[in-house]
Amino acid sequence: MLILFLKGDMKYTVKAFGITRDILGGREKTIEFEGQTVAELRKSLQEKYPALIGLKSLLIAVNNQYAEDTTELQEVDEIALIPPVSGG
Amino acid sequence: MIKLTEKTIDIQKVIDTASSLGAGAVNVFVGTVRNNAHGKTVLWLEYEAYETMAVAEIRKIIDEASHRWPLLGWAVSHRIGTLRPGETSVVVAVSTPHRKDSFEACQFIIDTLKANAPIWKKEVFEDGEEWVSARPEMAMRG
Numbered sequence: 001m002l003i004l005f006l007k008g009d010m011k012y013t014v015k016a017f018g019i020t021r022d023i024l025g026g027r028e029k030t031i032e033f034e035g036q037t038v039a040e041l042r043k044s045l046q047e048k049y050p051a052l053i054g055l056k057s058l059l060i061a062v063n064n065q066y067a068e069d070t071t072e073l074q075e076v077d078e079i080a081l082i083p084p085v086s087g088g
Numbered sequence: 089m090i091k092l093t094e095k096t097i098d099i100q101k102v103i104d105t106a107s108s109l110g111a112g113a114v115n116v117f118v119g120t121v122r123n124n125a126h127g128k129t130v131l132w133l134e135y136e137a138y139e140t141m142a143v144a145e146i147r148k149i150i151d152e153a154s155h156r157w158p159l160l161g162w163a164v165s166h167r168i169g170t171l172r173p174g175e176t177s178v179v180v181a182v183s184t185p186h187r188k189d190s191f192e193a194c195q196f197i198i199d200t201l202k203a204n205a206p207i208w209k210k211e212v213f214e215d216g217e218e219w220v221s222a223r224p225e226m227a228m229r230g
Binding site: 017019021022054055056061064065080082083084085087088 | 201
């Protein structure tokens with residue numbers, strides 16, 4: 001019996017807020033892509049949803065904290081898109 | 089107290105929570121919904137929050153404020169949902185022994201909340217709606 005381990009795409013669940021919810025068409029989307037960093041996730045999202053490129057900023061939060069571009073993602077992480085904030 | 093609520097904010101309750109017998113001052117910021125933006129009439133605002141992270145971020149802001157000023161008490165309450173002009177969107181209250189610190193701490197908290205907290209508002213006009221500050225050119229969208 002031959003067992004093949006294929007390096008598959010990682011599957012991430014991403015929460016979308018504010019204008020990103022409108023752009024992605026939902027509060028939560030599952031994104032599959034090969035990368036693992038926040039920067040790679042952003043790039044993958046911008047390719048899939050080009051309207052994201054026009055935003056003034058697009059930060060990403062991982063487990064309720066602002067993440068760096070180099071932060072590595074786990075499939076179990078809570079990931080959220082943070083477009084420009086306007087609270088208060 | 090850090091509260092996100094869809095109900096009308098009880099401003100007195102926020103003040104009472106922040107108050108302290110050791111304080112010579114309670115400073116309160118009340119944010120209100122303006123009836124106009126970009127020269128147009130605002131019909132209403134819609135506020136949305138990433139609640140778990142918003143509470144965490146506000147807590148960080150309070151922690152920093154507590155290190156910089158001698159806070160004796162504090163409270164923050166932010167509305168989410170649909171708000172009409174004139175309604176209160178946010179209340180920040182702090183108490184300190186002397187008044188100068190209370191002004192500074194209160195301003196710091198609301199300024200930093202506005203810069204960092206994952207909360208968003210959308211302005212609704214007669215001819216369209218717009219997420220505030222989302223796009224660089226602030227173009228009107230129908």
